[in-house]
Amino acid sequence: MGIIKAFSGSINGTFADQWKDIITAGQFDEHTVVMPGVNKRTNNGRGSNLYGSDGIITNGSKIYVPENTAAFIFDQSRIEEMITEPGGYEYRNGQDSVFDGGSISNAIFGQIKDRMGYGGISSDNKSVAFINLREIRDIKFGTKGPQTYNDLFYGTDLEIFAYGSFTVKITDPEVFIKNYVPANVSYYTFDDPKVRTQILSEFLQSFNVALNSLSSQFRISQLPSQANNIAKEIYEDKDNVGSWEDRFGFKLIKVGIENIEFTEESKQLVNQYSANKMNVKAYDDVSKKASDIAAQQKIAEGIKNNGFGDAGGMLFGMNFAKGLDSNVSDKPTMSFDEQIEALKKLKELMDAGILTQEEFDAKKKEVMGL
Known part of the structure; x- marks a missing residue:
């Protein structure tokens, strides 16, 4: 082992005074x-200077x-x-250094001789690099x-086009360096587009799998509010995104859907569907009114033909048709004698085959106020 741990936590106080020259991470941006x-000199809290080979x-x-x-x-x-x-x-566990108590001849001139055979690079040249373990956010995708x-x-x-972004996080830095980062x-x-190409291709394949799995539950307009479910479905696609953690040492954390658009052909289908639905509703309204009028005319004609007279037939038929319509609120109030008389007439209509048993029962309840 060539690493000796000196302390844990942040570098401040006594350690900041003692560690004048250190190598640490530079400033990561969102996607690095x-x-x-970088070699950093603390200078007793009066700022810092970077120097030396990276x-x-x-x-x-x-x-x-x-x-x-x-x-x-x-x-x-x-x-x-x-x-x-x-x-x-x-x-x-590295090269000798004059700062480590080594002689100038061993630490410098010896290395110069060694580097001459390697194009200026020492055969045991050692470097340190740093890996960002924070979430790497806002990686854009688009179908x-x-x-x-x-x-x-x-x-x-x-058919739709979808746009958005996703977040990944490195969970195994050793696997990430060995399997994803070039040597x-x-x-x-x-x-770098070259870095994103593979994961974007695999992400879109998993995204399509997620869309198909959610289509039986949600309309297209509901998909932006189902980002968590979409992320879960994508992560569980073990053939693509779900394999990232084992293969590359990082995993998908979050998916954000910014926009979903229909293709022009799908827009026409949706518009045609909406227009047809409006036409059907209008037809249903007209059909209901026509059927109510026909029922009124049929009942009135039947009552007239069975000896109740023109006026009585028309009046009784209209009142009966209104009784079949649950939307009518101005139903007449009848005295007891009128109720009995009405029920007799209803019974005669049923016996004559003009009314069915169900229609008779329904009108009987209405007449009796049940």
Whole structure:
């Protein structure tokens, strides 16, 4: 082991005074995941200066790992050590250094001779780089072509375009460096299109799987409010996004859907559906009114033909038709004698086959106020 832990936590107070020259992480931006170490001089709290080769370490080098970062020490062929706990460390397995008590001839001139055979790079050249363990947010995605969604409301396949962003987080820095970051790289960012290409392709495949699984429960217009369910479905797609943590050392954390748009063909289908629905409703209203009028005319004609007279037939038929309409509120109030007389007439109508048993029962309840 070439790392000796000096302290945990942040560097301040006594440690800040003692660690004049340290290598630490630079300032990560939102999408940077790997950054070379920078040599930093604290200067007793009066600011800091950066100097020296990025991340190059020797025996006695002081390394400070901030919160939510990891560090790895590597040479030209392999990763030597990984530091995942924040705090201060001292490196004790590198090249000799005059700052480590070595002689000038051993520490400098010896290295010059060695580097001559390696194009200026020492055969045991060691560097330290830092990994961002915070959430990497706002990685944009957009469907390159239309995605099919079987909308339960419209009952048909509709084509949509979707736009949004997602968040990932590195959970295993060693797997991430070994399996995702190219060899001998000390700077890596998701702003680089080449870095995003593979995960965006796999994300969109999982996104399409999630859409199909949710189509039986939600309309397209409800999808933006189902971002958590979509993220869950995407993460559980073990053929694509769900395999990231094992393969690459990072996982999907959050999905945000900014917009969902219909294709032009799907817009026409939706508009046609809406127009047809309005026409059907208008037809239903007209049909109901026509059927009410027909019922009134049929009953009035039947009463007239069975000897109740023109006026009585018309009046009784209209009143009966209103009684069948639950929306009519101005139903007449009848005396007891009138109720008895009305029931007799209703019975005769039923016996004559003009009224069914159900219609007779319904009118009987109304007449009797039941």
